[in-house]
Amino acid sequence: MSKPLSDHDRRKQISVRGLAGVENISQLKLDFNRHLHFTLVKDRNVATRRDYYFALANTVREHLIGRWIRTQQHYYEKDPKRVYYISLEFYMGRALQNTMVNLALENACDEAMYQLGLDMEELEDMEEDAGLGNGGLGRLAACFLDSMASLGLAAYGYGIRYEFGIFNQKIINGWQVEEADDWLRYGNPWEKARPEYMRPVNFYGRTEHHPDGVKWVDTQVVLALPYDTPIPGYRNNVVNTMRLWSAKAPCDFNLKDFNVGGYIQAVLDRNLAENISRVLYPNDNFFEGKELRLKQEYFVVSATLQDIIRRFKVSKFGSREIARTDFSKLPDKVAIQLNDTHPAMAIPELMRVLVDEEKLEWEKAWDICVRTCAYTNHTVLPEALERWPVDLFAYLLPRHLEIIYEINRRHLERVAAKYPGDHDRLCRMSLIEEGGQKKINMAHLCIVGSHAVNGVAQIHSDILKATVFKDFYEMEPHKFQNKTNGITPRRWLVMCNPGLAEVIAERIGEDFIRDLDQLKGLCKYVNDEAFIRDVAKVKQENKMKFAVHLEEHYKVKINPNSMFDLQVKRIHEYKRQLLNCLFNSFNALSPTFPFMQAAPGYHTAKMIIRLITAIGEVVNNDPVVGDRLKVIFLENYRVTLAERVIPASDLSEQISTAGTEASGTGNMKFMLNGALTIGTMDGANVEMAEEAGMDNIFIFGMRVEDVDALDKKGYHAEEYYNRLPELKQAIDQIAGGFFSPKQPDLFKEIVNMLMHHDRFKVFADYEDYIKCQEKVNALYKNPKEWTKKVIYNIAGCGKFSSDRTIAQYAREIWGMEPTLEKLPAPDDKQ
16 A cells, blocks of 8 residues: 555545555454464464455454344344344345445455455355345345345344255256255354254144143144344444244154164154255245145244244333233234245244233234234246145144134135125135145235235236235225335445446445435436446446456356346246247347346256257357357356346346236346346336336337237237248247257247247237347447436436335334434444
8 A cells, every 4th residue: 555545546445345444454454363363273374265264254243243232232222113024035145245345344354355465356255155045035035134224123034044045056068957055064154053042843743622722732843043144234333133043853852762773763863853944945936835845934933933922022111020921012012024925824823822822812812913914925926826735734733724714714704794695705715725625825814914915016016906816905905005126235236336336426425325316316417428438437347357257157258348138037937038039049139148047946947948058059159140149048146146247237138028027126236237128017127117217228018908908819829920030930940950950859848838838928029029129239339328328227226225115114014114323333342
């Protein structure tokens, strides 16, 4: 640091990355060496890069601890209402850089590592992604935790500490192969085990009805061991907690009647109990009714509710009682948000605790339950809705089945009283689906047992009220709300795209990071030559950086001056990767297409991946096409890869059939990072078009009402096939083995699906999609006009901050008030 800093560099130092004071740096170096020595028991002669990462992580974590303890003390003193966000998925990604950003330590740590001769980026790369989610739903939960802490809400995330997260995806000979994600192999420096709060969870057994109530007996017990992870707010000294449960067998597990041989087997069988938290189910938008999955759902809910009630009882409430016993106050002090139907068991479990254990009468318990719980719906696809067989419940959770039957009996009495004689409506609204195998409809259970039900984009909430939950909306319209999803600008701008954050901060200051609406202030710079140049320059730098990454990790060379056109999605027919494939297989245009997805384990999805890789093999080796077009499937997409690729993207593909994508959040990340969107009027795209202006987004294809009309009329793929020569040629090439010469029939079933049973009407939008892509290409040839549209998009992103989403949940569902006040910093001695 010998040469004097330029004005620009000085501004950079005091801006988004936090101030690097000299005392700060020397203290960080001391702490780093202390951890290397005393925590890792290494010196610089034998330490590995991973050791250095752990030493740095422990150093940064120290800055969290005082704040974490202070925050929890503050909640105990003030006794605010607390919100419990229960989710089977938290797709957190890496924690180190995010923590440094939120604590304003990034510059100081950078400089300290530099002075120690270490490369910060190399150390950050040693961290495993916490991949405890499949995609949008799990990443939304992670963004929400960041916003709840940044808004000073007393919030807790509750989930499962899966030993194996979302699988690692390898592409071998063009096919997807899954590998286990052993993310805990080297340990996790961010978590703290809390064995003192271990809780028993019961399964199986039977119920006994006594005059003084019902007892659930002869159960098998599994212990839930909590691990706490700190969740720092953005520079407000608030650190909340994510508590994830791990399954442990009790000491007496299966040891009832052992002899010497039986003892060994009994100890080995402990694995059966501990399998509950072994692995994340990799299904997204698809319900698979497995017993282990239902066990996971009940496991997280039972342990969490015990924790919630323990905390409720020991909180101060300004009273001198040792414990609180008046449960009528529970909804004033506790809000439970169910992230989709996966934690739906919270409703019957809360009823079981209140009625069987706390001895409340049913009506009072039910009132408390409904006022406490709220439900977020994430999908309208029928195959994604959870419907559990009654037989499985009777065997695994017999008491809960009785409670659900009683909830249903009372619910149907209310329906019958309001709509006398309407037998069909009773059948439609029942929690139990008759016919063949009896099943419990978990979405219906959630609606009946919650005081608020929300969709995750305006169009999605409207569709829920008009179709899927129409009967429930007619009966209780006051329950239904919309809460459009959002993303945290800390991770998805400041952290992943510091260059763009800088350029914005130079124009409008830094407050936009905690109040994203301030981005509207960029509109006045839309014709400012210097700003246009700065935005374009940052994009170009990001593209060059990503091109280097691609060459290093994927051995693919791309031209950084070509358009980077990305589709980042789980593979699913409704997301219509096939529409993109048809376009790519026929059009050798100027852009580059890094193609990015991760996929669930279902057959069609794997065939779609194989088609994408096959198209890539042909296009990328075509001497006529050269470097004008590349089709790349980037394997093992995850949060960390998203943070690299999204800032480098020019065009974002959001091309689901109108009415199928609930919201999407990837669309918002691309928009915030300066990509333009080509998309249908679906999910949050509708609101993005409103915010950025219809002229600044490429909208094509059928609207929801057009899709409905086509359904009524009947969709016939061959009409489009016969009418559109380009489409016919693309399909004939795929069917004829042009992309799979060694196996000409390889993609026959995909073609057959597209021609004869395509629920998502790919061909109906093909022509309009191609025309829209031509508009994209024309605009891309005029970089200045393109960048002006980019600026309008960034300026329109304010609505899509998860801070706005969470403030709405807090005020309109949880009855809590967010605050931007800072807590006092812990003093340095702590």
